Amino acid sequence: MTHPAPFPHGALLPLVDDVHYLVGSVRMGPGVRIGRTMTVLVHEGELTLVNAIRLQDLGPLEALGRVAHVVKIGIHGMDDAFYAEACGATRWALPGVDLPEPVERLSVDNLPVPWVSLFSFEHTVQPEGALLADRDGGVLITCDSVQNWPDTEQCSLLAKPLTSIMGFNARPAQIGPPWRKGMTPPGGSLKEDFERMCQLPFRHLVGGHGKPLMGGAKEALMATVSATFV
Numbered sequence: 001m002t003h004p005a006p007f008p009h010g011a012l013l014p015l016v017d018d019v020h021y022l023v024g025s026v027r028m029g030p031g032v033r034i035g036r037t038m039t040v041l042v043h044e045g046e047l048t049l050v051n052a053i054r055l056q057d058l059g060p061l062e063a064l065g066r067v068a069h070v071v072k073i074g075i076h077g078m079d080d081a082f083y084a085e086a087c088g089a090t091r092w093a094l095p096g097v098d099l100p101e102p103v104e105r106l107s108v109d110n111l112p113v114p115w116v117s118l119f120s121f122e123h124t125v126q127p128e129g130a131l132l133a134d135r136d137g138g139v140l141i142t143c144d145s146v147q148n149w150p151d152t153e154q155c156s157l158l159a160k161p162l163t164s165i166m167g168f169n170a171r172p173a174q175i176g177p178p179w180r181k182g183m184t185p186p187g188g189s190l191k192e193d194f195e196r197m198c199q200l201p202f203r204h205l206v207g208g209h210g211k212p213l214m215g216g217a218k219e220a221l222m223a224t225v226s227a228t229f230v
Contacts, residue, residue: 003082007033008154009053012060015214016136018042018115020064021206024053025154026078032162035154036076039141039206040064041113041133048112049089050131050141051208054079058086069112072097073129074143074179076208094120094127119200121145121193124183130197138202138218144179146197146221147207148172172213173205173220175228191229198222 009024020040025033038053040061046068047061061067067087070080073094083089092104092112104110106129108118119130130146133139140146149169152160163169167177175194184190198221205217213220 001081001085003085004054004078006054006056009055010154012040012055012064015039015206015212016139016204019133019135019139019206021212022053022055023153023211028159031156031158033154033156034159034163034209035152036209037207037211041116043113043115048116049083051076051143052079052083054082071106071112071131072099073106073131073141074145074208075126076143094129096127119197121183121190123185123188123190123193125185126183128183132200132202136203138200139204139206140197140200140202140217140221141206143208144176145183145207146205146224147174147176147209148205148213148217149174149210151211153211168209171220171224171227173217173224175224176209180228189229191225194221194225194229198225 007025012022022038039050041048045065047065048069050071052070067089070083070089071092095105115134117132121128131141205213
């Protein structure tokens with residue numbers, strides 16, 4: 001099977017105990033490459049990759065442990081098959097996500113890491129989830145639903161102004177504007193889902209794009225929800 005080649009990326013960095021992250025990139029069109037972010041959970045020598053990004057060299061991951069699981073909580077997943085084939089990782093996805101078997105289905109009682117819980121959107125037009133890692137007061141891990149863009153690391157020159165035009169960096173813990181538009185059912189709203197998300201116990205946020213938001217992430221998301229759903 002032919003897999004997408006690795007795109008430019010930064011270093012694998014520690015976030016809190018047992019949680020690491022890496023800012024990579026993906027090509028969206030000619031000359032347009034935007035940043036994307038992977039979260040790595042470490043448990044008993046096994047790694048769980050959320051929003052997986054193929055590395056140019058697997059050494060930094062191997063230094064942490066064995067890649068055992070890759071988890072798809074949104075549309076990100078182009079590199080999941082690579083890790084399944086190269087590392088024998090188990091692929092995980094939400095119910096209703098169309099993937100070739102075998103795939104473990106995420107549920108509140110079926111998760112790859114015991115100290116992680118699942119949040120599922122109930123009103124999106126396609127399955128979407130988030131994970132909550134019980135570390136350092138709670139780390140909320142999202143895909144495109146909530147993003148944090150303090151800078152444009154790994155974006156190409158053509159892509160950098162697009163992040164502002166598309167509203168990605170309008171505020172901390174931003175609800176992705178294109179994601180919201182595409183995921184909101186006709187005549188519906190995602191307000192109720194985000195109000196439920198704001199009830200989760202978390203201090204930090206790592207989205208599928210941008211940089212981690214360390215401390216005050218819950219309050220920042222609450223402010224975003226209030227400003228978005230008026």
